[in-house]
Amino acid sequence: MSDVSRPTTWPRPGSRTTQLLVGPANFAGQGRGWAAAARRLPDVDALSFQVATSTTLAEPADFVLDRVAFDDPGLARARESWVTSFTHVLVEAGRPVTGTQHGLDAAGDLAFLEDARVRVGMVAHGTDVRRPDRHLDAEPDSPFARMADDTVRLRQRHADRMAGLMTRRDWSFVSTPDLLLDVPTARWLPVVVDPARWSPQPWEPAPAGRPPRVVHVPSHRQVKGTALIEPAVLELARRGLIDYTPLHDVAWAEMPAVIASADIVLDQFALGGYGVAAVEAMASGRAVVGHVRPDVRAHVQAVTGRVLPVVQSRAADVADVLMELVQDRDRWLAVARQGAEFASCVHDGRLSAEVLRTFLLSRSTESLPPAPRP
Incomplete structure (x- = not known):
């Protein structure tokens, strides 16, 4: 299991032409799974990281960063330098990847990373983009029907913001295909199990x-x-x-x-x-x-x-x-x-690697091609 770290040095990307960083959520070990899938591709190195929210990490990423270190203003430059040493970043759940100096969600990081010429993709896990209004229309048993009004309004605002960010991007993915209801421009990136x-x-x-x-x-x-x-x-x-x-x-x-x-x-x-x-x-x-x-x-x-x-x-x-x-x-x-x-x-990672192929190996922002079959 990875150690929770407050680093003075950071794990570096590999020597291959394409270096991918996936993070910072790693929900159900998926950041780690997608990084492993990406490493199936030729000339691709990949690393997953997550920000620790407790001392008990069920399915740790390749690199686990202490919350204090992630928020520490004194480490902002080191975090930015580390993230921008990768050629590609896959941002999970709309969360910031360089710390909180650019804001509490990924919006500020997106602009910063693109200015640094890092190719950025976003991947949704679920609650980050699931819009209550659309879900209530589609599902009679929607859990939003049993939540407090204030909770539903809060989730609606957050999901609208995250889905809006993803819809405007060239490279957006969803971990489960039901989320295409919320981000119809995205592509399904299958979850990976060991x-x-x-x-x-x-x-x-x-x-x-x-x-x-x-x-x-x-x-x-x-x-x-x-x-x-x-x-x-x-x-x-x-x-x-x-x-x-x-x-x-x-x-x-x-x-x-x-x-x-x-x-x-x-x-x-x-x-x-x-x-x-x-x-x-x-x-x-x-x-x-x-x-x-x-x-x-x-x-x-x-x-x-x-x-x-x-x-x-x-x-x-x-x-x-x-x-x-x-x-x-x-x-x-x-x-x-x-x-x-x-x-x-x-769901063994082969199809997920093929879904990531164009994002990682192409040198343009053309529309995604038809999805491959396993």
């Missing part, structure tokens, strides 16, 4: 006489729609039709074992897309159930040539969908098998 950590685990569906083990580990209960599905899921468990125990605050190191213990993984039922948690479950060879909008499924198929193997269910339908899946062993096995194949082909 195949060594999430390779398919030995598994057979629950035998007769044992109820199937159903797992739901929400990173944020309100956003994932946990309250919308749990009464129905708990009722199935009470009737002995499934084995279900609510889980929360599972340590990062324990997640592979938790997923491996499951027969079926419930993802999210309020956002309309799929993200890291669903991919990790698929990569582990487990059947995944969640709500993914038709436009998101269509985009995934158009880009990859593959059908997204997440079993569709809205929150209100979760009990029926679970029972149908449990009672159809052949489908259950097929979904799990297709999920593992999909994760290995779409």
Whole structure:
């Protein structure tokens, strides 16, 4: 694990022609994953960094910077010199990458970096650009419908600002295709999971006489729609039709074992897309159930040539969908098998590298070409 640093020296880019810095969020280890994907490309070096917000870092970036050092005015020149030593920067979640001397979000950094002749891209993770007004129109179970008005207004202002910044840029990406609703000019940059950590685990569906083990580990209960599905899921468990125990605050190191213990993984039922948690479950060879909008499924198929193997269910339908899946062993096995194949082909970093190729290797700001297929 990377150490949290208050450096006097900074990790330097490599000797290759193109040097990419990804940061500073690294949510769910994605900054690190995208940097690793970029290193698949010829003559590209890449480094990810994040600003530590606690002393316990689940999936650390290649370089972890102490918050005090990131905000220290005395280190402003050193931070700027370090960031501008890279040829390319991929800014995550609209956050500043040189510290806070240019402002509390990425807007000031964008101008500074471009003046320094650094090519800059932006990538959205989710809440940074998800606009409540658009999401409420698209999703009847939107979590914004259950948030306080003041919270929704605050998120609307922030998302409008970040999405506006991204829309005006030549190089904008989103980590999940549902976010194209908010930044339609962006390109989908698939999340990356470590195949060594999430390779398919030995598994057979629950035998007769044992109820199937159903797992739901929400990173944020309100956003994932946990309250919308749990009464129905708990009722199935009470009737002995499934084995279900609510889980929360599972340590990062324990997640592979938790997923491996499951027969079926419930993802999210309020956002309309799929993200890291669903991919990790698929990569582990487990059947995944969640709500993914038709436009998101269509985009995934158009880009990859593959059908997204997440079993569709809205929150209100979760009990029926679970029972149908449990009672159809052949489908259950097929979904799990297709999920593992999909994760290995779409989310192991190869496709993400191809999506980044034009940004990193071209020398112009032409429009992005059609997305490659894995």
